[in-house]
Amino acid sequence: xxxxxxxxxxxxxxxxxxxxxxxxxxxxxxxxxxxxxxxxxxxxxxxxxxxxxxxxxxxxxxxxxxxxxxxxxxxxxxxxxxxxxxxxxxxxxxxxxxxxxxxxxxxxxxxxxxxxxxxxxxxxxxxxxxxxxxxxxxxxxxxxxxxxxxxxxxxxxxxxxxxxxxxxxxxxxxxxxxxxxxxxxxxxxxxxxxxxxxxxxxxxxxxxxxxxxxxxxxxxxxxxxxxxxxxx
Numbered sequence: 001x002x003x004x005x006x007x008x009x010x011x012x013x014x015x016x017x018x019x020x021x022x023x024x025x026x027x028x029x030x031x032x033x034x035x036x037x038x039x040x041x042x043x044x045x046x047x048x049x050x051x052x053x054x055x056x057x058x059x060x061x062x063x064x065x066x067x068x069x070x071x072x073x074x075x076x077x078x079x080x081x082x083x084x085x086x087x088x089x090x091x092x093x094x095x096x097x098x099x100x101x102x103x104x105x106x107x108x109x110x111x112x113x114x115x116x117x118x119x120x121x122x123x124x125x126x127x128x129x130x131x132x133x134x135x136x137x138x139x140x141x142x143x144x145x146x147x148x149x150x151x152x153x154x155x156x157x158x159x160x161x162x163x164x165x166x167x168x169x170x171x172x173x174x175x176x177x178x179x180x181x182x183x184x185x186x187x188x189x190x191x192x193x194x195x196x197x198x199x200x201x202x203x204x205x206x207x208x209x210x211x212x213x214x215x216x217x218x219x220x221x222x223x224x225x226x227x228x229x230x231x232x
Contacts, residue, residue, distance in 0.1 A: 070104035078113065088125065091117070095126045098133055102140070111137035128160035132167055139170065148174050162198075165191050169204050176211070185211045 068076075077097030084090035098113035114133035121127060135150030151174070154167035172187035188208035195201030 070100050071106065074098070074100035074104065074106075085120070091121055091124050091126055094120075095130055095133070098130070102133065102137060107137045107140040111141075128154065128158035128163035131158065132163045135167065136170065139174070144174050144177070161195070162200075165195050165198070165200050165204075169200050169207075172204070172207065176207070181211055 074097040077093045081090045081094035081097060094117045098110050101113060102110035111134055114130045114137060117130040118127060131154045135147050135154060138150055139147035148171055151167040151171040155164050158164060168187045168191045172184040175184035185208055188204040192201050192205035192208055
């Protein structure tokens with residue numbers, strides 16, 4: 001009957017192999033140590049960049065903006081976005097700057113910045129808001145057909161409930177303006193049913209009720225909704 005090898009027996013059998021390969025093992029161990037060091041440094045460096053970007057963004061959002069124009073304020077946010085790419089704070093700074101340009105009536109510039117966010121961060125945390133911003137910027141420039149397509153892409157491609165609700169409501173406004181009352185009615189009812197307690201849901205409900213009571217009405221549609229803001 002063969003006895004089971006003890007740990008000492010295994011070490012005795014393994015020792016010649018260790019002696020023959022000790023140089024290779026030393027190199028492998030060194031490489032592993034260096035790799036761990038590089039990974040740790042990169043992780044630490046990313047954390048430091050995130051912290052620095054977050055501090056700058058917080059300071060800017062809390063600063064007194066009464067003495068600067070919205071365009072200048074937008075430029076400060078966009079500078080943070082440029083200087084701190086691939087950070088959460090940088091992403092938010094880019095959308096914040098774009099929203100400020102929109103509020104200032106710089107719709108073409110706002111569209112450019114929202115689109116730049118989508119190009120740079122297609123799966124980013126604020127992607128749905130940026131896509132909504134592109135659509136609203138197009139609508140504000142009077143490019144209704146392009147805006148309608150952009151709103152539809154928000155509805156089709158994103159799961160953000162508020163972004164899709166704004167997109168459906170704004171697309172309903174465009175359809176109403178173009179005389180597509182059935183399509184507009186469906187969109188307004190959808191928003192009202194899915195968001196009954198929100199401001200956009202209540203407004204959509206009112207629009208749906210008006211269309212039900214006066215389906216042939218030629219009343220002018222209200223201006224397309226702006227993208228919801230990223231509040232500090």
